[in-house]
Amino acid sequence: MDVTILLLWLIVIGFYDNGQHCNALDNGLARTPPMGWLSWERFECNVDCDEDPENCIGDVGYQYVAIDDCWPATERDHNGRLQPDIRRFPNGLKFGLYEDVGRHTCAGLPGCQDHYQLDAETFAEWGVDMIKFDGCNTDVEHYEYGYPAMGRFLNKTGRPIMYSCEWPIYPRAKGVKLVIGNYGMSESEERVQFGMWAIISSPLLMSVDLRAINERSKSLLQNKRVIAINQDPLGAQGRRVINMYNGMLQFWTKPILPRGSFAVAVVYLKQSGYPLETSAKLRDLGIYEAARYRFTEVFDDLEIGILTPHENITCRVDPPGIVLMKAVPLNKRTMTDRKNNANINDLRYFEV
Numbered sequence: 563m564d565v566t567i568l569l570l571w572l573i574v575i576g577f578y579d580n581g582q583h584c585n586a587l588d589n590g591l592a593r594t595p596p597m598g599w600l601s602w603e604r605f606e607c608n609v610d611c612d613e614d615p616e617n618c619i620g621d622v623g624y625q626y627v628a629i630d631d632c633w634p635a636t637e638r639d640h641n642g643r644l645q646p647d648i649r650r651f652p653n654g655l656k657f658g659l660y661e662d663v664g665r666h667t668c669a670g671l672p673g674c675q676d677h678y679q680l681d682a683e684t685f686a687e688w689g690v691d692m693i694k695f696d697g698c699n700t701d702v703e704h705y706e707y708g709y710p711a712m713g714r715f716l717n718k719t720g721r722p723i724m725y726s727c728e729w730p731i732y733p734r735a736k737g738v739k740l741v742i743g744n745y746g747m748s749e750s751e752e753r754v755q756f757g758m759w760a761i762i763s764s765p766l767l768m769s770v771d772l773r774a775i776n777e778r779s780k781s782l783l784q785n786k787r788v789i790a791i792n793q794d795p796l797g798a799q800g801r802r803v804i805n806m807y808n809g810m811l812q813f814w815t816k817p818i819l820p821r822g823s824f825a826v827a828v829v830y831l832k833q834s835g836y837p838l839e840t841s842a843k844l845r846d847l848g849i850y851e852a853a854r855y856r857f858t859e860v861f862d863d864l865e866i867g868i869l870t871p872h873e874n875i876t877c878r879v880d881p882p883g884i885v886l887m888k889a890v891p892l893n894k895r896t897m898t899d900r901k902n903n904a905n906i907n908d909l910r911y912f913e914v
């Protein structure tokens with residue numbers, strides 16, 4: 563079930579991408595996609611803590627989520643204030659909560675409509691750092707007032723609160739959380755989600771039972787090279803550059819650092835059959851400003867090779883599957899690196 567929703571979602575985001583640019587609020591928040599954990603996809607609204615304690619988030623008196631010794635840095639900051647160990651928590655630790663733009667949440671509990679100001683102030687008072695704002699139980703025409711109104715009231719509180727706003731996509735498409743590690747996903751499907759979330763610069767919000775996650779999914783969620791593409795400091799969004807077979811095969815590119823580099827994803831959403839071999843000329847992907855590019859595969863850190871803008875990148879993609887790559891303009895130093903790299907014969911997916 564998760565998988566079907568995920569694949570539909572990927573086709574839908576394809577429709578929304580026109581390479582548009584927009585002006586963003588610059589209040590220092592979400593310069594790169596937010597990363598964290600969110601309960602919904604795994605635990606939903608299970609409130610039956612008596613009968614099903616394993617799958618219910620609740621407590622039997624336990625109230626605090628507490629971090630014990632070793633959270634502070636070794637020194638106070640220059641104002642004499644305590645600070646967290648910035649090597650481990652460079653962004654601090656933050657608290658997210660859910661509410662709804664309508665009269666009721668999706669589960670039928672009180673929503674924020676007619677109370678936006680009070681609720682925004684309450685969240686600020688509670689020290690909330692992120693609000694996921696759902697779109698249930700109101701008229702679609704109300705979104706145009708409700709979502710910006712809540713945004714204004716959150717801003718007025720003076721507390722920096724990341725506003726995860728489901729409008730204007732909602733209610734046509736839902737499902738932004740990472741379902742990696744939950745039931746019924748193959749390794750290849752999990753890579754499709756993580757790779758696509760990296761290239762479109764989606765928030766990385768895990769929604770998995772971390773007590774029971776398998777090693778494979780865990781190491782995927784910890785893959786530093788994929789996360790680096792998601793968190794690239796340029797903060798650009800990926801763009802779909804080729805769309806074939808009714809959205810079944812898509813090429814995406816995202817500008818990343820160092821300047822002139824790109825992340826490149828080739829995603830195949832067919833759910834059965836055999837791996838597809840596909841090619842595209844770099845120039846047709848919009849990758850042409852440098853004379854040559856060094857291509858590497860990201861998930862497993864494999865060398866692919868060196869290509870000019872007139873050459874083709876060719877890869878084999880599983881159904882469903884993704885090939886995630888980096889294209890970095892070549893300079894002398896990377897050529898030396900390449901000579902020293904023993905991985906060059908390890909090419910499972912590529913021909914150059």
Ligand SMILES: *[C@@H]1O[C@H](CO)[C@@H](O)[C@H](O)[C@H]1NC(C)=O
Nearest residue numbers: 588589717719720721722723
């Ligand atoms: C509120 O919005 C203004 C821009 O309109 C921005 O400069 C400011 O940083 C925002 N404040 C917060 C707390 O988000």
Ligand SMILES: *[C@@H]1O[C@H](CO)[C@@H](O)[C@H](O)[C@H]1NC(C)=O
Nearest residue numbers: 840841842843873874875876
């Ligand atoms: C390069 O890829 C294009 C697009 O798929 C294809 O039409 C062309 O035949 C390929 N050229 C080579 C030399 O493989």
